[in-house]
Amino acid sequence: xxxxxxxxxxxxxxxxxxxxxxxxxxxxxxxxxxxxxxxxxxxxxxxxxxxxxxxxxxxxxxxxxxxxxxxxxxxxxxxxxxxxxxxxxxxxxxxxxxxxxxxxxxxxxxxxxxxxxxxxxxxxxxxxxxxxxxxxxxxxxxxxxxxxxxxxxxxxxxxxxxxxxxxxxxxxxxxxxxxxxxxxxxxxxxxxxxxxxxxxxxxxxxxxxxxxxxxxxxxxxxxxxxxxxxxxxxxxxxxxxxxxxxxxxxxxxxxxxxxxxxxxxxxxxxxxxxxxxxxxxxxx
Ligand code: CIR
Numbered sequence: 001x002x003x004x005x006x007x008x009x010x011x012x013x014x015x016x017x018x019x020x021x022x023x024x025x026x027x028x029x030x031x032x033x034x035x036x037x038x039x040x041x042x043x044x045x046x047x048x049x050x051x052x053x054x055x056x057x058x059x060x061x062x063x064x065x066x067x068x069x070x071x072x073x074x075x076x077x078x079x080x081x082x083x084x085x086x087x088x089x090x091x092x093x094x095x096x097x098x099x100x101x102x103x104x105x106x107x108x109x110x111x112x113x114x115x116x117x118x119x120x121x122x123x124x125x126x127x128x129x130x131x132x133x134x135x136x137x138x139x140x141x142x143x144x145x146x147x148x149x150x151x152x153x154x155x156x157x158x159x160x161x162x163x164x165x166x167x168x169x170x171x172x173x174x175x176x177x178x179x180x181x182x183x184x185x186x187x188x189x190x191x192x193x194x195x196x197x198x199x200x201x202x203x204x205x206x207x208x209x210x211x212x213x214x215x216x217x218x219x220x221x222x223x224x225x226x227x228x229x230x231x232x233x234x235x236x237x238x239x240x241x242x243x244x245x246x247x248x249x250x251x252x253x254x255x256x257x258x259x260x261x262x263x264x265x266x267x268x269x270x271x272x273x274x275x276x277x278x279x280x281x282x283x284x
Contacts, residue, residue: 028100028147030238033070034123034282036080038063038090042273045087046110048191051272059269063090066243066280069263073238075283078123086116090270091279094141094159094192095120097152097168098284101175102130104168109139109159120282127284132171140164143192143279148199152179153216155193180216187211189230191274196225198235198278200242200260206251208233223258225251234276236283243277 038059067077083089088110095117097104103124105117124131134140144155145168152172154165169179182193187210190196196208204221208230212222225233232248235255244252246266255262267277 030073030075030283032078032127032284033075034078034080034092034120034284035063035067035070035280036090036092037082038270039082039084039087041084042082042087042090045273046112047273049272049274054269054272056269062265062267062269063280066265066267066277069241069243069265070238070281070283072263073241073243075238080119080123083116083119086113088113088273089116091143091273091275092116092120092282093279094143096124096282097140097142097145098124098128098282099147099172099175099177101177102132102171103128103284104171105131105133106140106142107134107136107138107164109141109157109161109164130175134164134167137161138164138167140168141192142282143194146194146197146199148205148220149203150177152177153182153193153197154179156181156183157185157190157192159192182211182214182216184211192279194234194278195276196230196233198233198237200235200237200255200258204258206233206235223251223254231271231276234278236278238283245271245277 040056043053094108095106105121108114139161141159144157144160146153154168156165165181172179184190184193196211198206200206205217206223208225209227212224229248229251232245232251236243240261241263242255242260243265244262246264252262
């Protein structure tokens with residue numbers, strides 16, 4: 001049944017020739033994204049950092065600028081209303097894993113976030129013929145899932161357990177994707193795997209120093225992010241652009257030297273709630 005659905009799914013992927021004339025697999029072509037406004041009580045959500053209370057008015061402005069950046073990348077947005085029942089629900093990325101071939105609804109690891117998946121499931125029905133679910137006892141946050149071509153790195157974290165990671169692996173395998181686990185439970189300051197890792201296409205990863213020596217990343221070109229700059233590792237490649245967090249100009253310049261076009265987005269109010277650029281949208 002799922003392989004039938006797979007055939008119905010429209011997958012877009014860029015390919016090009018490198019300087020030696022080899023075919024290089026690029027990254028996905030994204031056309032749409034789902035975003036959700038921060039609710040007025042968003043400062044009552046979960047956070048592990050002590051950076052002060054976010055300003056809701058400024059968060060709304062930053063969210064709008066973030067949406068404009070996504071549109072500049074070519075995405076058509078589905079904008080969801082804020083939901084005060086779920087103060088963390090602006091971080092939509094954690095509720096689903098969206099691939100070119102299927103959508104998988106997660107089971108968020110924080111109990112206060114469990115109900116966020118309901119609305120997202122309804123919305124995803126509009127876009128996907130194949131929607132699967134992570135089941136009990138598994139927990140999985142989308143922020144722990146980093147797609148690198150046809151391979152997925154899955155973080156085992158305070159939010160994503162072994163069962164959730166294994167279920168995701170098994171579901172992705174039905175659609176010819178491979179996966180491997182990256183245990184980040186002993187790492188301070190990294191809530192999710194993508195807090196310290198981003199795929200930049202063409203077998204290149206941006207990675208914090210603390211993850212750089214992991215065996216899993218040995219066959220990739222690494223753009224390293226040093227101590228003090230970790231927050232910028234949560235950048236997002238969308239079509240022709242990389243979204244980069246404000247106030248990290250050295251990394252931005254490094255990306256530009258590598259040939260990337262960058263868009264700087266200030267999400268300081270979301271950082272206060274442990275959120276970064278990737279968490280604020282579900283891209284497809
Ligand atoms: C939480 O702790 O769940 C939210 N305050 C932040 C979630 C950030 N999501 C992400 O990195 N994917």
